[in-house]
Amino acid sequence: MAMRASPKxxxxxxxxxxxxxxxxxxxxxxxxxxxxxxxxxxxxxxxxVPTKKLLNSYLxxxxxxxxxxxxxxxxxxxxxxxxxxxxxxxxxxxxKRTVYAHFCAGEDVEEAKRTLEGLYREGLRGxxxxxxxxxxxxxxxxxxxxxxxxxxxxxSMLPPNSVSFGCVKISAICPISLLERxxxxxxxxxxxxxxxxxWKIDSLPILSSSSPIYHTRSKPDHLxxxxxxxLQLAHQRLSKLCQKCLENNLPLLxxxxxxxxxxxxxxxxxxxxxxxxxxxxxxxxxxxxAYLKDAKERLVQATEVAQRRGVSMGFKLVRxxxxxxxxxxxxSLGVASPIHPSIQETHSCYNDCAxxxxxxxxxxxxxxxxxxxxxxxxxxxxxKVDELKVGRxxxxxxxxxxxxxxxxxxxxxxxxxxxxxxxLPFGPVEQVIPxxxxxxxxxxxxxxxxxxxxxxxRMELKRRLSDGIGGRGV
Numbered sequence: 001m002a003m004r005a006s007p008k009x010x011x012x013x014x015x016x017x018x019x020x021x022x023x024x025x026x027x028x029x030x031x032x033x034x035x036x037x038x039x040x041x042x043x044x045x046x047x048x049v050p051t052k053k054l055l056n057s058y059l060x061x062x063x064x065x066x067x068x069x070x071x072x073x074x075x076x077x078x079x080x081x082x083x084x085x086x087x088x089x090x091x092x093x094x095x096k097r098t099v100y101a102h103f104c105a106g107e108d109v110e111e112a113k114r115t116l117e118g119l120y121r122e123g124l125r126g127x128x129x130x131x132x133x134x135x136x137x138x139x140x141x142x143x144x145x146x147x148x149x150x151x152x153x154x155x156s157m158l159p160p161n162s163v164s165f166g167c168v169k170i171s172a173i174c175p176i177s178l179l180e181r182x183x184x185x186x187x188x189x190x191x192x193x194x195x196x197x198x199w200k201i202d203s204l205p206i207l208s209s210s211s212p213i214y215h216t217r218s219k220p221d222h223l224x225x226x227x228x229x230x231l232q233l234a235h236q237r238l239s240k241l242c243q244k245c246l247e248n249n250l251p252l253l254x255x256x257x258x259x260x261x262x263x264x265x266x267x268x269x270x271x272x273x274x275x276x277x278x279x280x281x282x283x284x285x286x287x288x289x290a291y292l293k294d295a296k297e298r299l300v301q302a303t304e305v306a307q308r309r310g311v312s313m314g315f316k317l318v319r320x321x322x323x324x325x326x327x328x329x330x331x332s333l334g335v336a337s338p339i340h341p342s343i344q345e346t347h348s349c350y351n352d353c354a355x356x357x358x359x360x361x362x363x364x365x366x367x368x369x370x371x372x373x374x375x376x377x378x379x380x381x382x383x384k385v386d387e388l389k390v391g392r393x394x395x396x397x398x399x400x401x402x403x404x405x406x407x408x409x410x411x412x413x414x415x416x417x418x419x420x421x422x423x424l425p426f427g428p429v430e431q432v433i434p435x436x437x438x439x440x441x442x443x444x445x446x447x448x449x450x451x452x453x454x455x456x457x458r459m460e461l462k463r464r465l466s467d468g469i470g471g472r473g474v
Contacts, residue, residue, distance in 0.1 A: 045411035046460040048122065057404065058457040060102040065454075073099075074437045096429045102404040104131075104432055105424035109154050112426040115403075120162040123414045125421040127165045127253065127400060128155060131432035132172040138233060144172040145237045152244045164398060164421040165285070165369070166245055167253040170265045173241070174234035178227060182264035184220040187213040195219075199228045201235070204270035204305050204313075206263050208297040212338040214330070215260050238268055242276045246283050251314065253369065256287035258322045259338055260329070270302065274311055281395070282314035282367055290350035291320035291339045299353050307365055314367035316400075317353050319346055319374075347374065354381050358397065362388035367396040371423070373406035375452060378413060385418075392417035408456045 046054055063069055073095070082088045105115035105126070116126045130151045135141040148168055155163040171179060189195045190207040207213070223231065245252045254269045256262060266286060273284040288299045299315065306313040323339060330337040340346045350372065357368035358381065370381055378399070385397055400421045401410050414420045425432055 044456075044460060044463075045408045045415070046457055048411075049460075051461075051464055054457055054461060057102060057407070058454060058461065060098055060404070061454050061457075064099060064102075065451075070437075077434060077437055092429050092433060095433050099436060100429055100433060103402065103425065103436060105403065105426040107426070107428050109150075112154070112424065113158055115424060115426075116158055116162050119422055119424075120159055122411075123420075124410060125162055125164040125419070127167055127421045127423045128163055129167045129423060129425045131425045131427040131436075132169065133431070133434075134169075134171040134176050135173065136177070137175055138230060141173045141175065141234070141237060145241065148173070148241055149244050152241070152248055152250055155250050156248045163250065164400075164419070165251050165253045167255060167423075168238075168241060169255045169257065170234075170238070170268055171257055171261065173237040174264070174268065175230065176261065178230050178234065179261040179264040181220070181223065181227060182231065182267065183261050184216045185223070186263040186267060187211075187216040188220055191216075196222075199223055199231060200267075201271055202274055203267050204273070205298075205301045206266045206270065208294050208301055210294040210297055211263075212259060212294070212330075212335075214333055214335045217333075234268060235271065238272050239275065242272050242284055246276055251281070251283055251285060251367075253285045253316050254287060256289045256318065256320075258325050259292070266298075266302075270306075273306070273313060274309075277306075277312045277314075280312055282312040285314035285316050285367070285369060287316045287318060288353060289318055289320035289322075290353055291323065291346045293338055293340055295349055296353050296356070300356065303357075303360065303366065307360075312366065314369070315357060316369040316371055317350060317357070318371045319350055347377065350374075351377055351380050355384055358384050358388060358390060361394070361396045362390050367398075369398045369400050369421075371400040373401055373409065375406075375409055378409050382413065382416065382418065393419065395419060406453060408453045 049057075076082070076091060082091065105112040105128075112128065116128075119126055128151050130147050132144045132147060135144055148166070152166050155166060185195075185197055186206055189197055190211065191213055242252060254265070254272075257265060269284060269286045273282065273286070276283045286302070288295050290296075303313055303315075320339070326339055327337045340349060354368065354370055354377070357366060360366040361368065370377070372378065372381075382392075385392060385394075390397060398419045398421060399410075399413050400423055401407070403422045403424050410420050410422065425436070
């Protein structure tokens with residue numbers, strides 16, 4: 001029997017219902033059904049979500065879609081007010097109950113485990129991301145590595161197949177200053193192949209003919225002996241993490257970051273891939289950001305060389321998360337931005353990169369994680385999977401969205417038979433909140449684009465209100 005909602009919850013629902021404009025009657029109402037060929041349940045992707053959770057999600061999405069709210073939150077967390085213990089405690093208390101609860105899996109292993117188990121019951125999997133800051137020295141890198149290794153070990157204690165991937169930021173296990181130095185050297189080598197890099201080990205192609213090299217204005221000095229030793233330590237940390245993932249049969253996603261350090265990240269990623277991707281299913285996945293003009297070219301050249309060498313390659317495809325930083329840097333140097341000039345071109349590049357990988361998979365090679373919140377990409381790429389007869393349940397094709405974002409897309413793809421994971425940042429509130437707010441600041445467009453989810457949630461809440469809160473109840 002369905003549970004009945006409390007008077008207070010009913011009142012909140014009525015306020016919520018009256019505060020939002022009526023959904024325009026158009027094809028969006030049945031969009032998920034038409035895109036993924038679902039049954040009638042596809043019209044209601046949030047039908048299985050308890051009312052209390054649905055209402056909280058609805059209100060949180062409205063909150064973070066307001067640019068002024070994000071701006072104020074970022075300013076407060078960075079202000080001197082946070083030096084006051086009472087204010088700091090109160091601020092983090094509010095954020096924990098709102099933004100943190102919506103987008104994060106929990107503060108520790110036990111909380112993350114409960115979140116994962118809940119997702120798994122809903123037919124979704126989790127990508128574990130321990131929220132760590134950039135490292136500035138070897139000590140910080142070693143500390144961060146311990147946490148990453150613990151995360152992999154935690155995955156082995158969870159329900160089988162509930163965790164699809166672990167993930168790591170190279171900037172957390174290699175000092176930022178060293179990544180900048182190595183990237184400078186790799187860019188100069190791209191400009192002048194005769195420039196010697198004695199420390200460089202076997203890898204795949206990193207930069208393409210169209211890759212930006214404006215970051216390196218003059219010929220850089222060679223790495224010092226100490227820097228070469230630190231680079232070797234970074235290789236060892238990544239190898240240790242990859243070995244742990246291999247032992248636990250858990251693929252590892254290596255995040256992309258900003259272009260000033262991305263060449264070094266790709267160098268370390270591809271070196272690890274050559275070492276660990278010996279079997280049919282890759283352990284190491286690189287990341288391509290489709291908002292970069294050179295994305296498709298770099299993806300193709302790395303994949304083609306890896307395939308010729310008999311190395312299985314996996315990639316996570318994203319649109320990109322550092323637009324403000326990249327545009328600002330390019331502008332300050334008086335050069336063209338490395339990012340596509342329009343969102344339409346970014347969408348096109350993303351779909352082209354994804355289609356290329358799906359075609360490779362149809363031919364028996366490679367794996368891809370389609371990390372997207374874009375409904376049109378969901379439509380195009382799910383159709384591509386069907387067209388090439390790859391199979392909706394094929395483990396080499398995975399869709400992924402952030403926890404708390406694009407849930408309608410996640411549920412729609414799940415119901416259509418695709419593999420879907422939610423990206424789960426976790427860790428202490430005071431450690432993860434600054435990370436979340438930086439992501440929010442960089443991704444205001446992403447947060448404000450949650451309108452379809454909010455519309456679908458509102459429709460479900462309105463239906464429950466008119467029914468006296470039946471179905472899943474509270």
